Amino acid sequence: MSVVLNAGEINRALRRISHEILEKNHGSADVLLLGIPTRGAFLSKRIAGDINEIEKTSIPVGTLDITMYRDDLRMRPPRTLLPTEIPSGGIDGKHVVLVDDVFYSGRTIRAALDALNEIGRPKSVQLAVLIDRGHRELPIRADFVGKNIPTSKDESVKVHLAEIDGSDAVTIEGRDGK
Amino acid sequence: MNTWKIENAKNSLGELQQIFISEGLVVQALPTGSQPTVINAEGLHILPGFVDLHTHLREPGREDAETVLTGSQAAVAGGFTAISAMPNTLPVADTAGVVEQVFRLGKSHGLCDVYPIGAVTIDQKGTHLAELSAMNQSEARVRIFSDDGHCVSDPLVMRRALEYVKTFDGLIAQHAQDPRLTENSQMNEGEISARLGLKGWPAVAEEAIIARDVLLAEHVDSRLHICHLTTAGGVEIVRRAKERGIKVTAEVTPHHLLLTDEKAESYDPVFKVNPPLRTNSDVIALREGLADGTIDIIATDHAPHPNEAKDCEWSAAAFGMVGLETAFSIAYLTMVQSGLMTLADLVNRMSSSPARIGRYAGHGEIRVNSPANVVLVDLAATWHVEREHLHSKSKNTPFHGMELPGVIKKTFHNGALVYENLDSRGGVKK
Amino acid sequence: MKHLLSINDLSKAEAINVLDTAAELSRLSEGTVKKFPTLRGRTVVNLFFEDSTRTRISFEAAAKRLSADVINFSAKGSSLSKGESLKDTALTLQAMGADAVVIRHGASGAPHQLARQQWMTGSVINAGDGTHEHPTQALLDAFTLRRHLGQDAGDLQGLRVAIVGDVLHSRVARSNVLLLQKLGAKVVLIAPPTLLPVGVASWGAEVSYSLDAEIESVDAIMMLRVQRERMDDLYFPTEREYSRNFGLNLERINSMKSDAIVMHPGPMNRGLEISADSADSTRSVIVEQVANGVSIRMAVLYLLLSGTARSESNSTIEVGV
Numbered sequence: 001m002s003v004v005l006n007a008g009e010i011n012r013a014l015r016r017i018s019h020e021i022l023e024k025n026h027g028s029a030d031v032l033l034l035g036i037p038t039r040g041a042f043l044s045k046r047i048a049g050d051i052n053e054i055e056k057t058s059i060p061v062g063t064l065d066i067t068m069y070r071d072d073l074r075m076r077p078p079r080t081l082l083p084t085e086i087p088s089g090g091i092d093g094k095h096v097v098l099v100d101d102v103f104y105s106g107r108t109i110r111a112a113l114d115a116l117n118e119i120g121r122p123k124s125v126q127l128a129v130l131i132d133r134g135h136r137e138l139p140i141r142a143d144f145v146g147k148n149i150p151t152s153k154d155e156s157v158k159v160h161l162a163e164i165d166g167s168d169a170v171t172i173e174g175r176d177g178k
Numbered sequence: 179m180n181t182w183k184i185e186n187a188k189n190s191l192g193e194l195q196q197i198f199i200s201e202g203l204v205v206q207a208l209p210t211g212s213q214p215t216v217i218n219a220e221g222l223h224i225l226p227g228f229v230d231l232h233t234h235l236r237e238p239g240r241e242d243a244e245t246v247l248t249g250s251q252a253a254v255a256g257g258f259t260a261i262s263a264m265p266n267t268l269p270v271a272d273t274a275g276v277v278e279q280v281f282r283l284g285k286s287h288g289l290c291d292v293y294p295i296g297a298v299t300i301d302q303k304g305t306h307l308a309e310l311s312a313m314n315q316s317e318a319r320v321r322i323f324s325d326d327g328h329c330v331s332d333p334l335v336m337r338r339a340l341e342y343v344k345t346f347d348g349l350i351a352q353h354a355q356d357p358r359l360t361e362n363s364q365m366n367e368g369e370i371s372a373r374l375g376l377k378g379w380p381a382v383a384e385e386a387i388i389a390r391d392v393l394l395a396e397h398v399d400s401r402l403h404i405c406h407l408t409t410a411g412g413v414e415i416v417r418r419a420k421e422r423g424i425k426v427t428a429e430v431t432p433h434h435l436l437l438t439d440e441k442a443e444s445y446d447p448v449f450k451v452n453p454p455l456r457t458n459s460d461v462i463a464l465r466e467g468l469a470d471g472t473i474d475i476i477a478t479d480h481a482p483h484p485n486e487a488k489d490c491e492w493s494a495a496a497f498g499m500v501g502l503e504t505a506f507s508i509a510y511l512t513m514v515q516s517g518l519m520t521l522a523d524l525v526n527r528m529s530s531s532p533a534r535i536g537r538y539a540g541h542g543e544i545r546v547n548s549p550a551n552v553v554l555v556d557l558a559a560t561w562h563v564e565r566e567h568l569h570s571k572s573k574n575t576p577f578h579g580m581e582l583p584g585v586i587k588k589t590f591h592n593g594a595l596v597y598e599n600l601d602s603r604g605g606v607k608k
Numbered sequence: 609m610k611h612l613l614s615i616n617d618l619s620k621a622e623a624i625n626v627l628d629t630a631a632e633l634s635r636l637s638e639g640t641v642k643k644f645p646t647l648r649g650r651t652v653v654n655l656f657f658e659d660s661t662r663t664r665i666s667f668e669a670a671a672k673r674l675s676a677d678v679i680n681f682s683a684k685g686s687s688l689s690k691g692e693s694l695k696d697t698a699l700t701l702q703a704m705g706a707d708a709v710v711i712r713h714g715a716s717g718a719p720h721q722l723a724r725q726q727w728m729t730g731s732v733i734n735a736g737d738g739t740h741e742h743p744t745q746a747l748l749d750a751f752t753l754r755r756h757l758g759q760d761a762g763d764l765q766g767l768r769v770a771i772v773g774d775v776l777h778s779r780v781a782r783s784n785v786l787l788l789q790k791l792g793a794k795v796v797l798i799a800p801p802t803l804l805p806v807g808v809a810s811w812g813a814e815v816s817y818s819l820d821a822e823i824e825s826v827d828a829i830m831m832l833r834v835q836r837e838r839m840d841d842l843y844f845p846t847e848r849e850y851s852r853n854f855g856l857n858l859e860r861i862n863s864m865k866s867d868a869i870v871m872h873p874g875p876m877n878r879g880l881e882i883s884a885d886s887a888d889s890t891r892s893v894i895v896e897q898v899a900n901g902v903s904i905r906m907a908v909l910y911l912l913l914s915g916t917a918r919s920e921s922n923s924t925i926e927v928g929v
Contacts, residue, residue, distance in 0.1 A: 068633075080628065081633065369807035371805070372810070376717070446721075493717075
């Protein structure tokens with residue numbers, strides 16, 4: 001197991017993503033963050049905190065569980081549903097930024113787009129991820145990336161966050177656990 | 179031809195015994211100049227052929243389930259040389275004509291003696307006595323009468339039947355089941371029926387009829403036989419009745435000596451049987467009752483049913499299990515291997531006593547100048563019950579997949595070898 | 609978990625997971641999401657050998673909200689009423705490629721046979737079998753209890769629930785006794801002795817012959833349907849006498865704890881086991897039970913139909929992290 005990002009690097013990456021979101025959307029007006037549980041939800045709260053601090057505002061943040069929209073239902077044991085919390089103003093007309101920890105096949109984001117479709121019609125949907133490890137299986141790209149980490153399919157990338165894992169770190173380990 | 183010398187076998191007491199068979203009889207010595215087939219039965223036991231007082235052969239009417247021929251084949255494969263055909267056929271064996279038909283079929287197949295049992299009442303409806311005398315005077319010489327499958331529930335009808343058959347030393351075999359207490363009943367009433375949501379069949383429905391009938395038998399001084407006893411309470415009633423000198427005999431089936439109502443938890447109708455499987459304490463009481471002689475005999479209640487009658491919901495399934503081919507093994511397992519009785523006791527319960535109760539001459543003992551109805555068994559060997567290998571036309575055995583002790587090797591009926599087990603899986607048709 | 613035949617198929621944790629999943633689905637449904645693509649391309653067959661419009665509609669709504677294809681197969685007017693065996697029906701469903709079969713049958717254990725005889729490979733969900741069990745009803749009852757008397761989370765520790773009436777013939781009672789006790793609630797069965805099964809002592813529930821003796825101490829009361837035909841089978845002398853001793857009326861409701869609730873699995877016999885004003889009182893959560901039924905059945909379908917590929921084939925499936 002090797003650490004590819006430490007706590008400080010994670011913080012700096014998130015802060016940079018926050019700036020990029022503001023830059024791309026010309027400020028924070030109509031920006032809404034939706035984190036994909038579990039770790040995407042914590043990341044979205046941190047990004048929102050950064051943006052609020054920079055802009056002296058309070059942007060809406062929510063969560064979007066994509067379990068019921070997955071396309072690999074037959075292949076996995078049932079997952080417990082995680083909460084979906086849509087901010088009270090809804091998503092219509094908003095710039096929705098989906099936030100996830102690791103960007104891989106793209107299937108999670110495909111499911112998230114389907115889930116959004118049920119909820120409303122945003123002005124735009126953007127994607128922010130802490131890690132992009134490649135191996136896309138769908139034509140989906142991220143708008144904001146904390147760090148690109150080339151991996152092999154045998155490896156697994158894990159994001160540890162203080163909120164649930166005790167401390168911040170991004171690690172990578174091979175199939176043999178090294 | 180048909181002279182045999184069986185040597186090195188042990189009898190039921192474990193003593194070495196040599197037997198000669200000639201002209202269908204057990205003989206003291208073979209006629210001079212005869213060339214017997216010699217069987218070296220070392221390691222085997224030679225026992226009198228088993229006698230079943232409770233067999234369903236289904237013919238006439240339900241030949242898809244069993245025929246007199248296939249039932250006889252199953253019987254000899256189980257070591258039986260005499261079986262008793264219950265009258266619940268289509269039509270019911272309630273006339274001399276039907277019992278003679280069954281009797282002649284048995285005779286013509288010649289595998290074992292088939293003794294028809296006559297119905298007590300017309301069409302087993304429980305209201306009018308069938309022509310019991312006519313059945314007795316027929317070629318079939320019927321002596322046992324039963325409405326088995328149904329209870330003779332009307333006390334007056336039961337009293338009259340008990341009295342009437344005394345003229346020819348007849349016997350009424352009662353299927354003890356109060357009909358009102360068992361309407362739509364599916365299994366033993368208790369904790370398991372409560373949990374499974376299957377309608378209960380209370381022990382008292384059986385015991386109340388037994389109690390009534392032993393008192394009736396005492397009152398009119400008649401012989402009474404209780405079919406397939408299943409409850410501890412029933413055993414106790416019969417025990418008390420015998421102590422009072424009442425002429426009552428009773429039977430228990432192999433399946434009630436082994437299986438309990440917990441088997442219903444699978445909802446597999448192969449375990450659905452009338453009377454139902456009871457609790458563990460009932461099983462213990464039945465074994466004790468059989469060991470101490472309260473229960474006189476083991477009877478199979480061999481009840482064949484075609485697959486479709488069992489391949490369905492429990493409540494839609496037919497009651498009954500086949501049992502001829504597994505009877506000895508289950509009895510040996512539950513009674514002898516468990517240490518409750520000796521092999522000689524078991525022979526008494528499966529051969530001598532049923533022959534005595536049924537008045538079946540030529541069965542129940544190995545005696546010089548008597549018909550050679552004997553069976554050779556290997557008590558040290560075991561066999562694997564495979565339903566598809568049963569000789570019975572129906573495959574509804576609850577013992578499928580079990581490894582059982584006691585392999586029937588050869589069965590002789592009237593001196594003829596009618597069954598020989600040539601392979602390890604339990605049988606070859608003769 | 610492949611089938612749901614009995615509450616005994618569920619561990620406590622699994623039962624709570626069903627309730628939690630249903631809670632989240634119910635919350636989403638109350639918001640904007642009416643339909644999920646989760647079971648798109650899957651076939652759910654409603655196989656109803658007994659009439660039960662409410663249970664069938666509930667399962668149908670649940671399957672449709674998950675985008676499954678639903679086939680309703682009811683006994684009336686079909687081959688089922690013409691003596692086709694359960695086995696042949698199962699083989700037909702297998703040939704049609706049913707992923708799940710929701711079965712209601714008059715014979716106790718019929719769903720077990722469908723599941724265990726290997727006539728078909730799909731999941732079997734017991735929607736009520738004879739006088740045996742009705743597990744999804746118990747789950748929706750537990751869900752309703754948890755909403756009103758718990759924190760809409762966790763188990764039912766500390767609650768005391770009365771089940772009143774024809775326990776002997778009730779599949780709802782059997783499933784509820786198993787589930788409520790599994791979730792830590794105390795159950796008291798209240799009925800005349802004729803309507804309690806011999807062997808009820810082994811269920812672990814308290815038994816009482818007096819509704820009035822228990823009603824003040826319970827947190828919820830679950831009234832069971834009493835069929836009028838039972839009178840002819842001598843289970844009780846008259847409807848009037850039954851109703852007087854075991855029927856729920858406003859006077860009895862007023863003696864209950866202030867937050868206690870009244871439940872009924874339906875269909876109700878108003879005037880027999882429950883008076884009309886009791887059924888419509890503010891304590892009654894009967895209508896809500898129906899709504900909760902859909903969420904529970906969605907949760908059950910989702911949980912049973914997930915991951916089935918793994919149990920059906922030996923091929924290794926690559927799972928992305």
